[in-house]
Amino acid sequence: MSDKNNCFKEAVCIEVQRVFDSCSDRDCIYELPVTLTEDSPEITDEMNIVRTRCVEVEATCISVDSVPFKSGYYSVDITYRFKITAEAFSKTFCQPQSGTILCGTALWNKRVILYGGEGNSKVFTSEDDFITPLPIEPCDGSFCGSVSNSGMPKATVHVVDPVALDAKFICVPCGNKCICPPPPPPPPPPGGPGHGPGCCPPCDHKQFDRILAVSLGLFSIIQLSRPVSLIVPAYDYCIPCKDCSGQVASSEAPCDVFDRIDFPTEQFFPQPSGVNPYCCSCGNDNSGSDSNGCGCSDG
Secondary structure (H helix, E strand, O other): HHHHHHOOOOOEEEEEEEEEEEEEEEEEEEEEEEEOOOOOOOOOOOOOOEEEEEEEEEEEEEOOOOOOOOOOOOEEEEEEEEEEEEEEEOOOOOOOOOEEEEEEEEEEEEEEEOOOOOOOOOOOOOOOOOOOOOOOOOOOOOOOOOOOOOOOOOEEEEEOOOOEEEEEEEEEEEEOOOOOOOOOOOOOOOOOOOOOEEEEOOOOOOEEEEEEEEEEEEEEEEEEEEEEEEEEEOOOOOOOOOOOOOOOOOOOHHHHHOOOOOOOHHOOOOOOOOOOOHHHOOOOOOOOOOOOOOOOOOO
């Protein structure tokens, strides 16, 4: 770093997105109802065990609104859409068989309040497209004093694919598959048939529908930022030091490229953490010590 300090040339002004406030959170989403896709098989009463195969965040919808009576603070409303793939089994689960693949989506909302600063300026650039005619405001003064979204900060959500914690079939009132499920039924009497994790009894089709519900663990980071101009020290232009001639040429023979790849021994023989079993000769030394420093010991 000292060499770079000696190469300091000038202070330059750059425009960046400055993060005014952020928060990280871990959410446990309990029994989130899943809406099956049109091409997914329907849930039947024979399915009594279900497990989640994969879950991913397919899309998010983010909106930012100012908080009344709290200047500079904004509420960030986030709607997550999860893509869920599950596998359902019948009572003969222990027999060798493949389950029924169920595909669906689920929605979940979250709101946080963060500080985003104050700003009412409008930004116009030469990259804006003005070919499309803009709507003409009525000449009645209604636009005066109206709230413009141009002064809102930018909300950014960083999220990883959720952790699948549980999956089960639950019963909800007919025609209301998106409402909260009713309380779970009481446990069966002693000696009667029970229902293990991921199971539920058949529903009364006259009153309830049987749907899939999943419990997820979600990690996220939410930020509010605004474009600002900052002065930073400049050293020099970024000139790549890597020579492109060292890369694989398109005219090179494929077998020559393959011959330079090391044999993937670790893919065939996974090594235990911190110990290399091939450098030890335990039992050959009567002293019981490990002369090779491989972590082996007598006994």
